[in-house]
Amino acid sequence: MMNQLKIAKKDARLYMSFMYVTFAALLVGGLMGLLQTLARSGKFTLPFGINYYTILTVHGVILGLVLTTFFIIGFQFALMGKTVGISDKQRKTGWWSFWLMLAGTVMAAITILVGQANVLYTFYAPLRAHPAFYIGLALVIVGSWVAVFTNFHQLYVWKKANKGQKSPLLAFMVVINMAMWFIASLGVAASVLIQFIPWSLGYAETINVLLSRTLFWYFGHPLVYFWLLPAYMAWYAIIPKIIGGKLFSDSLARMSFILLLMFSIPVGFHHQLTEPGIDPTWKFIQVVLTFMVVIPTLMTAFSIFATFETTGRRKGHKGLFGWFKHLPWKDVRFLAPFIGMVAFIPGGAGGIVNASHQMNSLIHNTIWVTGHFHLTVATTVILTYFGIAYWLVPHLTGRRLTPRLNKLGIIQAIIWTVGMTIMSTAMHIQGLLGGPRRSNFSTYAGGDQVQTWIGYQAAQAIGGTILFIGIVLMIYIFIQLAFFAPRGVEEFPIAEEEVDADPTPKVLENWYLWIGITIALILFAYTIPVFDILKHSPPGSVPFDWPIGRP
Amino acid sequence: MHLHKFEKIWLIFGMGSLALFLVIIGFAAFWKGTHPQSHIEIIDPENVEAHDSFKPENLGLREVAEGKYIVNIVASAFNYDFGTDADGKPVKKIRVPKGSTVLFQITTKDVVHGFQVAGTNVNMMVEPGHVSRLETEMKNVGEFTVVCNEYCGIGHHQMFATVEVYE
Numbered sequence: 001m002m003n004q005l006k007i008a009k010k011d012a013r014l015y016m017s018f019m020y021v022t023f024a025a026l027l028v029g030g031l032m033g034l035l036q037t038l039a040r041s042g043k044f045t046l047p048f049g050i051n052y053y054t055i056l057t058v059h060g061v062i063l064g065l066v067l068t069t070f071f072i073i074g075f076q077f078a079l080m081g082k083t084v085g086i087s088d089k090q091r092k093t094g095w096w097s098f099w100l101m102l103a104g105t106v107m108a109a110i111t112i113l114v115g116q117a118n119v120l121y122t123f124y125a126p127l128r129a130h131p132a133f134y135i136g137l138a139l140v141i142v143g144s145w146v147a148v149f150t151n152f153h154q155l156y157v158w159k160k161a162n163k164g165q166k167s168p169l170l171a172f173m174v175v176i177n178m179a180m181w182f183i184a185s186l187g188v189a190a191s192v193l194i195q196f197i198p199w200s201l202g203y204a205e206t207i208n209v210l211l212s213r214t215l216f217w218y219f220g221h222p223l224v225y226f227w228l229l230p231a232y233m234a235w236y237a238i239i240p241k242i243i244g245g246k247l248f249s250d251s252l253a254r255m256s257f258i259l260l261l262m263f264s265i266p267v268g269f270h271h272q273l274t275e276p277g278i279d280p281t282w283k284f285i286q287v288v289l290t291f292m293v294v295i296p297t298l299m300t301a302f303s304i305f306a307t308f309e310t311t312g313r314r315k316g317h318k319g320l321f322g323w324f325k326h327l328p329w330k331d332v333r334f335l336a337p338f339i340g341m342v343a344f345i346p347g348g349a350g351g352i353v354n355a356s357h358q359m360n361s362l363i364h365n366t367i368w369v370t371g372h373f374h375l376t377v378a379t380t381v382i383l384t385y386f387g388i389a390y391w392l393v394p395h396l397t398g399r400r401l402t403p404r405l406n407k408l409g410i411i412q413a414i415i416w417t418v419g420m421t422i423m424s425t426a427m428h429i430q431g432l433l434g435g436p437r438r439s440n441f442s443t444y445a446g447g448d449q450v451q452t453w454i455g456y457q458a459a460q461a462i463g464g465t466i467l468f469i470g471i472v473l474m475i476y477i478f479i480q481l482a483f484f485a486p487r488g489v490e491e492f493p494i495a496e497e498e499v500d501a502d503p504t505p506k507v508l509e510n511w512y513l514w515i516g517i518t519i520a521l522i523l524f525a526y527t528i529p530v531f532d533i534l535k536h537s538p539p540g541s542v543p544f545d546w547p548i549g550r551p
Numbered sequence: 552m553h554l555h556k557f558e559k560i561w562l563i564f565g566m567g568s569l570a571l572f573l574v575i576i577g578f579a580a581f582w583k584g585t586h587p588q589s590h591i592e593i594i595d596p597e598n599v600e601a602h603d604s605f606k607p608e609n610l611g612l613r614e615v616a617e618g619k620y621i622v623n624i625v626a627s628a629f630n631y632d633f634g635t636d637a638d639g640k641p642v643k644k645i646r647v648p649k650g651s652t653v654l655f656q657i658t659t660k661d662v663v664h665g666f667q668v669a670g671t672n673v674n675m676m677v678e679p680g681h682v683s684r685l686e687t688e689m690k691n692v693g694e695f696t697v698v699c700n701e702y703c704g705i706g707h708h709q710m711f712a713t714v715e716v717y718e
Binding site for chain 1: 553572577579580586588596643661672676678684702706711713
């Protein structure tokens with residue numbers, strides 16, 4: 001990692017293409033989010049007869065799948081290019097992945113916008129969307145796989161050229177994240193290719209609903225770790241450099257990524273705790289496995305704050321918290337991710353509640369869950385992504401993050417924090433009171449209980465409006481950084497190891513071992529229950545078009 | 552791999568808490584029997600009437616013993632069928648006395664639904680081909696709104712009912 005490679009213009013163009021889609025998605029998806037909170041306040045009706053569930057589907061798909069996947073793949077390509085390099089051939093396959101994903105996105109987006117796919121983001125068989133929706137999503141996933149194998153190949157080529165050396169930390173992390181993504185997305189790909197597409201085209205009469213849900217959630221939880229790991233990459237290996245410190249521990253960082261790989265996939269049943277068709281013992285086993293994911297997160301928390309303290313003390317800041325006071329609060333590249341880290345404390349704690357075997361029934365499908373992932377994904381992850389964009393975009397475009405843009409970025413981070421605090425707190429409370437998620441405004445015949453929810457929905461609209469202002473500001477900053485900021489050189493910050501750091505154990509790079517354990521855990525957690533689901537399966541479900549407004 | 556002393560303490564504390572949480576959850580689940588509902592009972596979604604509990608005449612609230620009730624419900628987009636009252640009108644509200652034990656049994660004729668008695672622990676997924684069942688004691692007096700909390704189509708937010716617990 002000592003020798004950073006230079007990013008050539010033609011490579012930068014590839015990485016930036018992913019960023020353009022990311023920020024376009026932010027604007028569109030954010031606007032849908034704003035409209036949702038307004039509609040749900042009960043004070044505003046959607047114009048042009050637009051259906052609430054159409055914008056809900058757009059919001060979920062475009063932010064949960066498109067924004068995240070494009071940002072992650074673009075960022076990871078840049079990390080690979082910077083640490084192990086990219087060849088002409090690899091750049092070409094990189095472009096393939098971009099165009100495949102974009103084609104799929106456009107296809108799915110059009111299908112949703114014309115009202116042919118009001119099935120939200122998790123499909124909900126036996127509701128049947130237009131086949132173009134499923135085919136579009138399949139293309140997004142296939143496109144991402146092209147990126148997966150390009151990244152694998154990049155590290156492989158580097159390893160062959162640098163025999164016996166340990167891989168650059170960030171390249172190692174990218175490969176872990178892509179390995180996880182590939183293994184996990186096999187589930188949703190199987191469901192879409194084998195179940196949904198033939199069924200939506202009319203080649204299969206019925207669909208096994210429980211199996212489709214199980215395959216979806218096999219993918220659906222690791223998906224959130226796929227979003228989180230790039231943020232961890234920045235926390236471990238980039239933030240230390242921004243604050244003027246060194247990597248805390250190369251081995252610890254690798255260890256925690258390996259643990260996340262192993263424990264992120266065999267946990268999907270905790271999304272299905274209140275479903276009737278799965279044996280409770282297997283649900284419990286996956287709850288235990290879910291809790292294991294907390295361990296690498298605790299390791300991450302320790303190592304990041306240890307870096308903060310070590311760096312501060314080395315700079316001579318004394319006292320118990322002197323180092324804390326002197327962190328670079330006025331540097332948005334630090335501040336935005338830092339707020340994200342803080343939001344992860346309540347976010348993670350809420351996650352433990354969600355995953356708990358019986359406690360889940362109190363909050364399952366209430367808007368508490370929405371509050372939870374707006375803390376974790378929409379704050380922790382997204383603010384870290386913004387923190388990355390503040391240096392990555394100017395680095396790629398040959399411009400500078402000026403003091404004025406830095407200041408705007410700080411204002412942006414604060415607006416985001418205020419908006420999200422209001423919105424997410426209101427969602428958590430309303431959820432505890434029983435308010436459902438994924439629902440349009442309704443007074444449910446005016447019971448007293450429902451009255452207690454509506455005030456919180458108004459608070460969500462206020463929070464949502466503030467957040468949208470933050471989104472518009474972010475788009476402005478992005479456009480400035482991409483096209484108008486003064487020419488110059490912006491650093492690609494990668495932290496270095498301490499000179500006297502302990503050598504990293506070789507076993508941490510034994511891919512056969514870690515991927516083998518991961519697969520063994522998945523087989524343990526899923527083989528018997530899936531066999532059960534197939535053995536005890538009810539007659540399949542015929543498709544339903546009319547409930548989602550299809551003729 | 553070298554671990555810092557403070558990190559060892561931090562991890563032992565963290566993992567210890569997780570272990571404690573899991574022991575509590577496991578104790579409640581396996582000794583007290585408070586598993587989330589899972590009955591693995593299947594049914595033909597196109598012919599739910601074949602099941603005794605979901606014959607039209609058996610839908611709705613029924614007292615089976617002193618203070619013990621069964622409620623049979625068939626969900627469909629976008630309605631909970633609690634049967635009909637004496638005038639032949641669909642029932643939208645059921646009433647039980649405080650402290651009674653109520654067994655909710657529900658299935659769906661078409662798509663996936665949710666069944667949550669807001670403000671209580673009654674919260675189930677209702678999936679085609681399966682019977683969802685949950686027994687609970689109604690300890691608190693009040694009117695509780697039953698909401699469909701799993702997306703079932705564009706009329707999803709109009710799907711509801713009421714459970715009243717009286718003194």
